[in-house]
Amino acid sequence: MREFQTIPAWVASFPALKTITDPVWCEVSNNARIINLPVNTPIFHAGESCENYLLVLAGSVNVQKVTEDGHEITLYHMQPGHSCELTTACLLSGSCYHAEAITTTAVQAVLISKKEFMQALNGSDGFRKFIYSSIDSGMNELATLVEEVAFGPMDQRLAQHLLDSVLCTNPIKTTHYDLAVELGTAREVVSRLLKKFEHQGWVKLRRGEVEIIEKGELCTLVKHHAP
Amino acid sequence: MREFQTIPAWVASFPALKTITDPVWCEVSNNARIINLPVNTPIFHAGESCENYLLVLAGSVNVQKVTEDGHEITLYHMQPGHSCELTTACLLSGSCYHAEAITTTAVQAVLISKKEFMQALNGSDGFRKFIYSSIDSGMNELATLVEEVAFGPMDQRLAQHLLDSVLCTNPIKTTHYDLAVELGTAREVVSRLLKKFEHQGWVKLRRGEVEIIEKGELCTLVKHHAP
DNA sequence: TTTATTATGTGACTTAGTTACTGAAGATCT
DNA sequence: AGATCTTCAGTAACTAAGTCACATAATAAA
Missing domain, CATH: 1.10.10.10 (Winged helix-like DNA-binding domain superfamily/Winged helix DNA-binding domain)
Structure with missing residues (x-):
């Protein structure tokens, strides 16, 4: 039992997270793993189920759609200080991915397991607020992309x-x-x-x-x- | 104080909602208003804040992006048994709309105020599950639309x-x-x-x-x- | 009916996407 | 080093899609 836990250092990279002080978030953020990935590492594929929440500390990950006939288009980049909105949506609903993600540089990222993610979501008002606002910006970015691609x-x-x-x-x-x-x-x-x-x-x-x-x-x- | 409230009849139109039995959802669903709108009625505009959650009982609402230079593209249709994912995202984050919505037929819809929406979201596991899965399908539909428009x-x-x-x-x-x-x-x-x-x-x-x-x-x- | 409004048709042109190549730069092998 | 392989870039010819500038037709309004 850790009684006086502190928020881990990586949280400083996320302005919207670093003000959260809940004990639940404290626990979850301390249980997060930091991973290092080389360039061109696949993060997820369409059809896979989603087991971890992802926050990028350094580097860049490309999230893209690939059609049957091999056409590709980038939906967005996960960059330092941001999460992956499609991953968030998958975790919330328990569904599987419908896109591909691959690192375009070496990447350092924070991994939070599905279970811990759910605990934070249910137990921390601040984390929930963060997730909700990232979902909103993700949706609006996609809608804007539709417009840009079309016109x-x-x-x-x-x-x-x-x-x-x-x-x-x-x-x-x-x-x-x-x-x-x-x-x-x-x-x-x-x-x-x-x-x-x-x-x-x-x-x-x-x-x-x-x-x-x-x-x-x-x-x-x-x-x-x-x- | 209503002690023995029943779920209102309109909920039957939503397969994913009709199994919910929480007292919170019972209360919220009973406080919902049913409205009737003629064809070509604007539901929301870009820049407006979002005050109500929306469920469509009958008819169809077009949600679209309009560019500065007048180009328009439909993002999706709100149809019977469905909600509006952009509205959901706005309510979750407290931001404002970034698209336009207008009825394309006469429409009957259920209106749940922002406050009641939040109560249901926080108090009803079933409703939260419904919202989360609609967010997920909304995101994936937008991503698929990007692909279709591009290729x-x-x-x-x-x-x-x-x-x-x-x-x-x-x-x-x-x-x-x-x-x-x-x-x-x-x-x-x-x-x-x-x-x-x-x-x-x-x-x-x-x-x-x-x-x-x-x-x-x-x-x-x-x-x-x-x- | 006359006029205005809305819907459609079409040609000429520009931009974008496809197909089918070419050659050039860098990497690998012996 | 020289030969070969792989990746990257250039380009021509064609098709598909978007734009511009109209003309014409059908319906609504005056």
Whole structure:
């Protein structure tokens, strides 16, 4: 029996969790496991049941849909400070996954077992609030994605993604194929658009790399919905 | 104080709710209001806060995204026996709506106030289970929609929607514009595809109506992912 | 009936996705 | 090192889908 338990250090990475002081959450968070995963590690597959809640401390996990005929599209990224909304939904309902997740970098994550997750959900008002608000933002992000996929011009979507990525490293380490999966389009389409960007002098292309030269021009492309 | 309350009759329309016997749910369900709405009544708009939980008894409500430049796409339909997953997410997190909802027929619905919803959520295991599983199916439906919008050929998506609609009435009462909103495409695209279907002898077109002649042919179009 | 509104048809054009290749860069093998 | 393999990128030709600018037809309103 641990009488005077403290909140573990990893919770500091989650602004919305670190204010929780319930004894239940204290117990559950202390029972969580921290795991380290190399790049390209599958986290879950469609059809699998969900046994753990997941919080990302470092790195990035790609959550995507894959169709029968091999088309892929990224739904969202699990990134530091965030959870996986599809996992949350699965745990809440006890159903199984309907998407794929794979690490795109080395990842450090917190694992909370289904049982402990349920205890925290039932016993901690703060944790429940956290889960509810992440469910809400997950739903709204998916709805927004539907809208973007349906109506967003490809050049703007590509530019936006490059701008998001360049915040980490400037020559962005990625292939045209990876960019295509990100946007749910074909590799050839990405290649064509990138060449166009390169001719404008906005980017410089090398094998496995996209270097952003004119951030500002990419921004105006994104902003101007009708140029 | 009502000591021997019974579950109200409308609950029978919801298979997943009618087995719940908690006193809390009994109380909440008895306090629900039943409302009747004419066709084309807005239920909520983006930016509004969410004050009531909604269950549909009869009719259909369209939930859709509308972009700045006027493009529209249907996310899902609230139909008899179902709730509105975006409303649920809003209530859970206390945030506001990020989509639009409007009745597409006359609608009879059950309204549960935010306060009563929260009481049922906290006090009734059965109701909580119902909410959790509807959140999960809502998320997965949205994720599947992303996939369909990204990769589904338009003719197949149109055929599928006609097949869904024809279950109600055979000459389907709809306009090409409405079909376009349903699929998130342009009216002209729908007009062209419908003309093609008509030339094949699969449908008969009249102003404001699509009559399905060859259900089987539309089915094979949908099934054969690569014809 | 005249006029206005809503629904549909169509051609010309742009953007996006597919098919079928090509060659080039890096990795692996001997 | 040189030969080979694998992955990545480029491109042309075609089909599908979305946009723009209309014309025409059916219904509703004045």
